[in-house]
Amino acid sequence: MLDFFKFFSKEQNKSKDVAKERLKLVLIHDRANVSPKFLEMVKGDIIKVISNYMEIDEAGFDIRLSRIEQEDENYTSALVANIPIKRMKNMGKNNG
Amino acid sequence: MGEVIVITSGKGGVGKTTTTANIGTALALLGKKVVLIDADIGLRNLDVVMGLENRIVYDLVDAVEGVCRLKQALIRDKRFEGLYLMPAAQTRDKNAISPAQMQKLCEELKEHFDFVLIDSPAGIEQGFKNAIAGADKAVVVTVPEVSAVRDADRIIGLLAANELTEPQLVVNRLRMDMVKRGDMMNIDDTIDILGIDLLGVVPDDENIIVSSNRGEPAVTEENSMAGQAYRNIARRLLGEEVALIDMESGVTFMEKLRKLFSGKNKRKS
Numbered sequence: 268m269l270d271f272f273k274f275f276s277k278e279q280n281k282s283k284d285v286a287k288e289r290l291k292l293v294l295i296h297d298r299a300n301v302s303p304k305f306l307e308m309v310k311g312d313i314i315k316v317i318s319n320y321m322e323i324d325e326a327g328f329d330i331r332l333s334r335i336e337q338e339d340e341n342y343t344s345a346l347v348a349n350i351p352i353k354r355m356k357n358m359g360k361n362n363g
Numbered sequence: 364m365g366e367v368i369v370i371t372s373g374k375g376g377v378g379k380t381t382t383t384a385n386i387g388t389a390l391a392l393l394g395k396k397v398v399l400i401d402a403d404i405g406l407r408n409l410d411v412v413m414g415l416e417n418r419i420v421y422d423l424v425d426a427v428e429g430v431c432r433l434k435q436a437l438i439r440d441k442r443f444e445g446l447y448l449m450p451a452a453q454t455r456d457k458n459a460i461s462p463a464q465m466q467k468l469c470e471e472l473k474e475h476f477d478f479v480l481i482d483s484p485a486g487i488e489q490g491f492k493n494a495i496a497g498a499d500k501a502v503v504v505t506v507p508e509v510s511a512v513r514d515a516d517r518i519i520g521l522l523a524a525n526e527l528t529e530p531q532l533v534v535n536r537l538r539m540d541m542v543k544r545g546d547m548m549n550i551d552d553t554i555d556i557l558g559i560d561l562l563g564v565v566p567d568d569e570n571i572i573v574s575s576n577r578g579e580p581a582v583t584e585e586n587s588m589a590g591q592a593y594r595n596i597a598r599r600l601l602g603e604e605v606a607l608i609d610m611e612s613g614v615t616f617m618e619k620l621r622k623l624f625s626g627k628n629k630r631k632s
């Protein structure tokens with residue numbers, strides 16, 4: 268017998284799952300953009316960590332959130348940072 | 364000393380006014396002294412939802428500007444002991460009062476009431492800022508839809524920036540039939556995304572419209588599912604642990620139909 272109600276529900280692609288995925292993505296961007304300080308804070312922390320290993324050009328440090336298209340044509344968010352390196356630190360010495 | 368709770372949402376039309384009216388009435392029915400403030404200046408609604416529109420003489424702006432004494436702007440709801448409404452001004456705009464004035468008003472009111480509930484206007488502008496200024500606590504209302512949840516998230520961020528760091532969520536207009544067929548985000552989905560505590564879930568219920576037609580909050584309706592949900596929310600605000608209602612027992616029409624069909628199927632097989 269034909270299931271009358273199955274007909275209405277697309278099991279594979281439930282609209283609530285689509286809603287949830289879209290929300291998650293859009294909120295990543297909303298939350299990052301609401302606070303202009305947010306990316307500055309991330310940037311500050313990255314500099315702190317990286318500086319243990321290399322000397323970087325802080326003025327040329329570029330960081331932003333962007334969307335990347337994946338192979339399955341879905342989009343995902345990515346934190347993209349471009350960090351020019353001035354000089355590597357000599358880790359051998361420190362670990363000595 | 365009472366508690367000031369702002370009911371807010373970001374997106375319009377998701378049920379702030381309905382929620383304020385029903386929680387307030389439920390708290391009064393539980394013996395608390397409650398004042399409802401309509402902070403939606405220029406678009407007042409709480410008065411009609413409460414059925415008190417014919418009793419307005421003075422309003423919030425009058426009280427703040429000193430045109431009347433604070434007490435004169437309070438309408439006593441004769442049906443519910445301890446319940447009062449401070450209506451919004453209808454012919455002024457949101458800039459008629461400032462956050463500082465609102466804060467002062469709340470300070471004064473909470474000396475005399477157990478609960479001061481503020482019905483916030485939609486949006487994130489001046490009206491919203493006024494509404495949250497004197498609040499100790501925030502309730503965020505949303506419906507399980509992408510745009511409303513997104514706006515709720517924005518509001519949660521703005522509340523946090525204003526020292527209201529632990530808002531509680533009311534998910535309104537949930538439709539179990541849609542949740543079941545995967546066409547509406549369920550409670551877990553919504554909480555998972557917003558990351559705040561749940562205060563309650565209110566089903567989509569036509570009683571809400573019937574009761575706003577009559578100007579009698581749905582909490583007074585013994586058999587209303589939404590009324591029950593709001594009664595539970597009020598008890599949670601008083602610190603009681605109350606389980607979520609089983610929405611499946613209050614089945615909608617489609618649901619009944621579905622149950623009927625699946626029942627038949629079972630017998631055949």
Ligand SMILES: Nc1ncnc2c1ncn2[C@@H]1O[C@H](COP(=O)(O)OP(=O)(O)OP(=O)(O)O)[C@@H](O)[C@H]1O
Nearest residue numbers: 375376377378379380381485536566567568571572
């Ligand atoms: N649980 C519910 N079931 C059915 N209808 C509802 C429910 N909650 C609210 N409504 C209806 O939705 C409409 C909007 O509700 P309400 O006025 O409370 O929203 P609001 O957030 O205060 O709107 P605004 O942003 O304009 O102030 C009303 O017509 C109301 O009757």
Ligand SMILES: [Mg+2]
Nearest residue numbers: 379380403408
């Ligand atoms: Mg309203």
